[in-house]
Amino acid sequence: MDAAIAELQARPEHSDDKIEVEHVLIAFQGAPRITGVTRSLDDAKKLAEEVWQKAVAGEDFSALRKQHSNDSGPGIYPMTKAGRGQMVAGFGDVGWRLQVGQIGVAPYDKAKSPYGYHVIKRTK
Numbered sequence: 001m002d003a004a005i006a007e008l009q010a011r012p013e014h015s016d017d018k019i020e021v022e023h024v025l026i027a028f029q030g031a032p033r034i035t036g037v038t039r040s041l042d043d044a045k046k047l048a049e050e051v052w053q054k055a056v057a058g059e060d061f062s063a064l065r066k067q068h069s070n071d072s073g074p075g076i077y078p079m080t081k082a083g084r085g086q087m088v089a090g091f092g093d094v095g096w097r098l099q100v101g102q103i104g105v106a107p108y109d110k111a112k113s114p115y116g117y118h119v120i121k122r123t124k
Contacts, residue, residue: 001049001105008104013096020078020124021095022061024051027070027116028108034115037070041108041116048105048117055103061121070116076123088113091120098122 027034028044039047051068055061065075077087084092090106090113098104099122106118 001052002107004052005105005107008094008097011097014099016096017082018078018080018124019095019098019122020076021091021098022065022076022121022123023071023091024048024055024061024065024069024075024119025071025116026051026068026119031115034070044108044116048107048119051119052103052105055119055121061103064119078124088115088118091118094118094120095122100124 026044026048027037028041029038031037047068051064055064069075079087079092079095088106089111090109093112094104094106098120101122103119103121106113106120108114108116
C-alpha cells in the first residue's frame with residue numbers, strides 16, 4: 001500500500017472541476033472528533049491496507065464502506081475545486097489524482113489527514 005500511495009502522489013492532479021468520491025475512513029483512538037474507536041494507529045494502517053487490497057481486488061466498495069468506515073457522514077461526497085478546502089487536504093490530494101473507478105489511499109498525516117486512513121474510490 002505504501003508504494004501505491006507514493007505512486008499516486010507522484011501523479012499530477014487532473015483538471016476536472018467536479019468529482020465524486022466514496023471513501024472508507026479507518027480511524028484510530030485519539031483521532032480528532034472520533035469517538036468509540038479503540039484501534040491503535042498501527043492497527044488502523046493494517047485495516048486500511050486490508051480494505052484497500054480487497055477493494056483493488058474488486059470487492060464491492062460500498063459493502064466495504066458499510067462494514068468498516070468510521071465516517072459518520074454518508075461516505076459518498078461530491079467535491080469541487082472551489083470547495084476543496086472544506087475537506088481534509090489528503091482527501092482532495094487523492095481524489096484529484098484518481099480516474100473514475102480507481103482506488104487510492106490518503107494516509108494518516110497529522111496536518112493533511114488527521115482522522116486516520118481514507119481508502120478512496122472515485123465514482124464520477
